[in-house]
Amino acid sequence: MSMHLSSWILLLVSASVLTCTCISNAASDNAGGFSFKDSFDLTGAEDHFRTSPDGQVWYLSLDKKAGCGFQTRDRYRFGWFSMKLRLVGGDSAGVVTAYYMCSDLGAAPDRDELDFEFLGNRSGQPYTIQTNVYKGGVGGREMRHQLWFDPTEDFHTYSILWNQHQIVFFVDRVPIRVYKDNGKPNNFFPNEKPMYMLSSIWNADDWATRGGLEKTNWTIAPFVSSYKDFNADGCKWEDPFPKCVSTTGQNWWDQYEAWALTDSQQEDSKWVWRNMVFYDYCKDNERYPKLPEECSL
Secondary structure, eight states, X not given: OOSOHHHHHHHHHHHHHHHTHHHHHHOOSSOTTOOHHHHEEEEEOGGGXXXXXXXXXXXXXXXXXXXXXXXXXXXXXXXXXXXXXXXXXXXOTTEEEEEEEEXXXXXXXXXXXXXXXXXXXXXXXXXXXXXXXXXXXXXXXXXXXXXXXXXXXXXXXXXXXXXXXXXXXXXXXXXXXXXXXXXXXXXXXXXXXXXXXEEEEEEOTTTTXXXXXXXXXXXXXXXXXXXXXXXXXXXXXXXXXXXXXXXOSOSGGGSGGGXXXXXXXXXXXXXXXXXXXXXXXXXXXXXXXXXXXXXGO
16 A cells, blocks of 8 residues: 555545445434344344344354354345444454345355355454355355454444445445446346345355365354344335336435445545455456456446
8 A cells, every 4th residue: 555554544434424425314324123023033043142131232153063143034126235243353263254135045046145254364364355246046256355444343334235237335335346237238237036134154164264274263162243233225025026126216226326336435446446355256367267247347
């Protein structure tokens, strides 16, 4: 970097205040009346889930016996989806915390999926955040970033904006990845299937940390990730299909301003690309001698 990291962060945060006027006016990070009891079902070992006394913070734990997760009861097709997470602290090598959208419960072979995956590391090393896109059961669209803060010290907001024109992954309202379907058509753009919101904590020490070289230290288990303030401002699916699945402009996330990044958001995105991205499948010619078609977009 040409400037000290703290100076870059100050500039980035200042820009982000201007960046997100449209989003912040339209979608709140507040849970907005969502409760775990009313909105989610548990998956995995139920005794590995607990809540704060007021029920507002949820904890998922992983030990050598089992992990845990949750999923929304409703499905959505397009919208704004966010949650605040605090990741496993200390030595988290081999541990993956996943927060994602998926069209099917279970690893269905033809699923669509939008992923945040947080890859743990040895103490003192930065977390890796991996995003991925699946369509029809095919993935392989990974990007990997580092973060400009320690995600284990406090809660931070992780959000997905999904409409007919773009999918944007946000961290604290900063766009870290944009996956577009405007201009030239993107044939690998998931836009047909409604999706659930899910999260889980699980062991992936065969690949997650340094390609599987660093194994999970079970002597310090359980590993705990924390959640609060789920928000879904989207088109709730109702069979055979709801009116809002088509482009109507009635919802803020479906309006013209949400079809592309603003100028300020583009500046934030460029900063992330220059300083935080260390893997992009579209630049991996060894893995893809012929790059996927959407890379040319």
